[in-house]
Amino acid sequence: MTSPRPSQAELAAFLQAEFPQTRCTLEALDDDGSVVVAHPVGLAELRPGGTVSGPVMMTLADVALYVAILAQIGIVPLAVTTNLSINFLRKPRADRRLVARCRLLKLGRTLAVGEVYVFSEGEDEPVAHATGTYAIPRA
Amino acid sequence: MTSPRPSQAELAAFLQAEFPQTRCTLEALDDDGSVVVAHPVGLAELRPGGTVSGPVMMTLADVALYVAILAQIGIVPLAVTTNLSINFLRKPRADRRLVARCRLLKLGRTLAVGEVYVFSEGEDEPVAHATGTYAIPRA
Amino acid sequence: MTSPRPSQAELAAFLQAEFPQTRCTLEALDDDGSVVVAHPVGLAELRPGGTVSGPVMMTLADVALYVAILAQIGIVPLAVTTNLSINFLRKPRADRRLVARCRLLKLGRTLAVGEVYVFSEGEDEPVAHATGTYAIPRA
Amino acid sequence: MTSPRPSQAELAAFLQAEFPQTRCTLEALDDDGSVVVAHPVGLAELRPGGTVSGPVMMTLADVALYVAILAQIGIVPLAVTTNLSINFLRKPRADRRLVARCRLLKLGRTLAVGEVYVFSEGEDEPVAHATGTYAIPRA
Numbered sequence: 384m385t386s387p388r389p390s391q392a393e394l395a396a397f398l399q400a401e402f403p404q405t406r407c408t409l410e411a412l413d414d415d416g417s418v419v420v421a422h423p424v425g426l427a428e429l430r431p432g433g434t435v436s437g438p439v440m441m442t443l444a445d446v447a448l449y450v451a452i453l454a455q456i457g458i459v460p461l462a463v464t465t466n467l468s469i470n471f472l473r474k475p476r477a478d479r480r481l482v483a484r485c486r487l488l489k490l491g492r493t494l495a496v497g498e499v500y501v502f503s504e505g506e507d508e509p510v511a512h513a514t515g516t517y518a519i520p521r522a
Numbered sequence: 523m524t525s526p527r528p529s530q531a532e533l534a535a536f537l538q539a540e541f542p543q544t545r546c547t548l549e550a551l552d553d554d555g556s557v558v559v560a561h562p563v564g565l566a567e568l569r570p571g572g573t574v575s576g577p578v579m580m581t582l583a584d585v586a587l588y589v590a591i592l593a594q595i596g597i598v599p600l601a602v603t604t605n606l607s608i609n610f611l612r613k614p615r616a617d618r619r620l621v622a623r624c625r626l627l628k629l630g631r632t633l634a635v636g637e638v639y640v641f642s643e644g645e646d647e648p649v650a651h652a653t654g655t656y657a658i659p660r661a
Numbered sequence: 662m663t664s665p666r667p668s669q670a671e672l673a674a675f676l677q678a679e680f681p682q683t684r685c686t687l688e689a690l691d692d693d694g695s696v697v698v699a700h701p702v703g704l705a706e707l708r709p710g711g712t713v714s715g716p717v718m719m720t721l722a723d724v725a726l727y728v729a730i731l732a733q734i735g736i737v738p739l740a741v742t743t744n745l746s747i748n749f750l751r752k753p754r755a756d757r758r759l760v761a762r763c764r765l766l767k768l769g770r771t772l773a774v775g776e777v778y779v780f781s782e783g784e785d786e787p788v789a790h791a792t793g794t795y796a797i798p799r800a
Numbered sequence: 801m802t803s804p805r806p807s808q809a810e811l812a813a814f815l816q817a818e819f820p821q822t823r824c825t826l827e828a829l830d831d832d833g834s835v836v837v838a839h840p841v842g843l844a845e846l847r848p849g850g851t852v853s854g855p856v857m858m859t860l861a862d863v864a865l866y867v868a869i870l871a872q873i874g875i876v877p878l879a880v881t882t883n884l885s886i887n888f889l890r891k892p893r894a895d896r897r898l899v900a901r902c903r904l905l906k907l908g909r910t911l912a913v914g915e916v917y918v919f920s921e922g923e924d925e926p927v928a929h930a931t932g933t934y935a936i937p938r939a
Contacts (some may be wrong), residue, residue: 678848678851679847679848680847682844688899705821705918708818708819709817709818709877710877712880714819715880715881715884716858716859716862717853719855719859719862719884720855720858720859722857723854723858737847739849739850741854741888742854742888743888744885744886744887744888745858745883745885745886746883746884746885746886747884747885748882748883749880749881749882750882774846776919784928
């Protein structure tokens with residue numbers, strides 16, 4: 384375990400190391416503990432008709448939750464998702480990145496719970512909303 | 523809309539056309555309406571430490587639900603996920619495919635609800651369990 | 662269906678008529694569409710040890726969602742919950758009312774999705790967070 | 801903590817002591833670990849139009865999960881629900897009891913996950929399906 388509050392650069396580096404295939408990028412780490420993570424939208428994310436694939440939004444929500452928790456507890460690679468529930472609200476734009484904003488609702492000793500809003504970049508109305516729970520390994 | 527009950531080959535072809543990037547494959551379409559969908563597990567699905575990435579399981583669950591619904595209502599590309607909730611139960615094996623078995627709990631005119639068990643191939647205990655809702659477009 | 666935007670008094674009256682056994686009360690109906698609903702906490706809501714029963718919080722969340730939707734679409738008694746997911750975050754206080762604040766994330770023609778924060782009255786940290794989906798009957 | 805595997809009578813007695821207001825009754829405790837819990841349906845559970853109130857089904861699902869976990873881990877009154885997600889599938893009958901069948905999907909050291917099917921007694925198709933997570937206190 385590293386320092387309890389990693390910097391944005393440390394988190395971004397960890398994200399690349401832990402998920403080498405990820406296309407998610409850490410965009411912001413706010414003082415209030417919320418984080419912003421983005422995902423590009425291109426051919427690999429689109430289905431015929433210009434719909435962004437649901438799993439792309441789930442992936443983004445899961446990574447945003449993970450990063451928000453690590454931003455608080457330090458870089459603990461063993462934290463694992465136990466539950467994720469997502470509501471798909473609107474069709475995302477095919478020509479914009481997806482941007483997720485996550486904040487924690489609870490940070491306990493063994494469980495952390497957070498919520499994530501996913502937007503097409505620059506839009507006001509969310510395209511998806513997720514809540515998730517992570518189990519935090521005992522020290 | 524095609525015939526209400528597509529064959530396994532028709533569903534498999536649609537899956538490839540609709541999700542050209544997918545690595546999911548349709549393995550079985552049972553008489554009781556349940557479907558089996560698999561996903562390979564290799565370097566692209568693993569995180570350091572040999573954990574299968576959560577989003578891979580979410581993707582598999584989402585595709586299994588979609589296929590199970592299309593198996594009943596016919597190939598309707600506009601059906602969209604409205605909600606997916608997944609519980610991660612055990613660490614999947616790094617050396618086995620993931621196999622999802624989905625059956626529908628409800629098939630209404632506007633909503634379909636299904637549940638999915640995800641296994642490491644050949645194992646008895648599920649690694650994840652999901653429920654999801656799809657909105658069915660009006661004819 | 663009555664007028665699209667009922668008053669707080671109309672909603673409160675409907676709540677009593679539709680759920681004659683309910684102990685939930687409508688406290689506020691804000692201009693931005695969010696609603697506040699409360700539930701008393703007394704012997705009937707407590708379990709040994711002073712824990713507020715989980716179903717009380719689920720009931721409150723469900724009613725808050727219902728009222729928030731009716732506040733937008735008018736009093737349509739046939740709207741039904743299709744999905745509710747709740748995370749219990751902290752132990753509520755035994756000596757305070759529960760207060761739920763609900764706002765809608767989406768109001769479509771056939772589905773409405775909202776989120777609810779539940780607090781012990783006067784506290785800053787939520788004791789529970791729920792999201793729910795209601796099916797709206799066709800006109 | 802009492803013996804790890806309480807009898808049906810011990811569980812029924814605990815249920816009455818822990819939830820003195822409950823109308824849920826323990827009907828069966830099967831060898832495979834699944835439990836059956838029932839709830840009467842009468843004026844207190846019905847809304848105008850003969851619909852069984854959603855919170856009644858949520859309450860029943862929550863109690864069934866709790867009992868299924870206690871049946872495995874012994875009577876540990878501090879186990880608490882952390883998450884419950886329910887899909888409402890069909891309108892229950894107004895003239896039948898609700899019967900919930902719960903089985904555990906995972907029983908870990910700190911978390912237990914189960915699923916619940918809710919039926920109108922004697923019917924084949926479930927009226928609701930829930931999954932829930934309980935946190936198990938450390939010994």
